[in-house]
Amino acid sequence: MNDLPDNQIILNGCAVPLTGEHRITLADFVRDRGATSVHLGCEHGVCGACNVLVDGSCTRACLALAHGCAGSRVTTLDGLQDELAQRLRAAFNAHHALQCGFCTPGMFVSAYDMLASGEPLDEASVRERLAGNICRCTGYQGIVEAILSVANPQAAAHSHAHSHSHSHSHSEEARP
């Protein structure tokens, strides 16, 4: 698989010895070691709140066994600190891409993964890629806008200004 020792995982850059029962999922294992950004929603692979990167590949941590990931690099939301992640954080903030925040870590990992893939992204493809992440506040619009603003900074700045002037004129019309 790779050249890391088989009795540990690298969790957000730190070696963590693999101990405990074989039945422990990767999600429970990393949460018990402090990576509590990995949220458990459905625990059967539907909601996406537990998405993490395993050797760079977006993975449901609730459907992977911790011991089965021996020798792998596991990155959770907490471990995403590069320049792309910082831009995405700022975009989540600017576009109000979270309400209660429960889905946010999984949404963020999915969003980071699709941006890091380098594939061209438009609204339809972002929505399709987000189909595997459920937001119980139904706040998808802001999340999609945040991701698109990082994917296509110039187009997003334009449409953002446009939608602002739009909502402004609406409120003018609504005035009695």
Next chain:
Amino acid sequence: MKLAPLDLRMPASIDEALGQLAALGSDAQVLAGGQSLVPLLRYRVLRPHVLLDINRIAALSDLRFDDSHGVRIGALVRHAALEQVRAPSHAPLGALLNAHAREIAFHAVRNRGTAVGSIVQADPKGDWPLLFSALDARIELASLRGVRSVPVREFILGPLLTARAVDELATALTLAPDEATLTAWGRAKLMHRAGEYAMCSAIVLRRSHTWECWLGAAGDKPCALPRLARALAAGTTARTPLLAAAGDDIATALPELDRLERRRHAVNAVDAAQRALNPQAR
């Protein structure tokens, strides 16, 4: 729910895995991608004592398209690999695998789930059981007793039921050169939402003058639509007679469906047929 206690073993070779399977029999369950199996372990529908994780067996990762030997998809080939594979020697088949894989579940699930695992899972709504039944692929089963190759159409017996013996490991899906050579194809999958299981799913394949039409997500296992295939082979392209043929096929194969369900599956199957007739409309 959390998984029941179990012993996870990670054999390094096929021989080691087969030895363990022979010794453990029904006490063991093979884990490949785990995207269907782990939920079943969580619900405790399955409670194996030993989980045999085959992900360290490098020999199971091969994905080959070969003019003279056909196609081989090893047991560790993920949906994502089939979504992206380029097969210049088998361009129509490659494009069909790409399109079919792209509509399976979600990106994170496709990164781990495997095509061979999906056949062994034999979910009536599964995507690969339908496609590999339509293609008339074979599944290779290895045990200490030897290796056998079974047509997928015979391997899948019913919902979550297959002809796999307890000591057998499914090692690959294979397609003979003739089966891997397509002239045209069409597929149609109706979902409530991207990534969900299919409400209706159909595959239509053309190999020069012969046609194969198959229906999934209805009944216990994928089923053939022979009247629709004959109508297409006879040159029928109009929607009304194709719908009548598909409706007759479905009424015969699945008499338990009500009129609305039958109609929905027939319309979906004819959509697949028309995409095979007119690839630009795909």
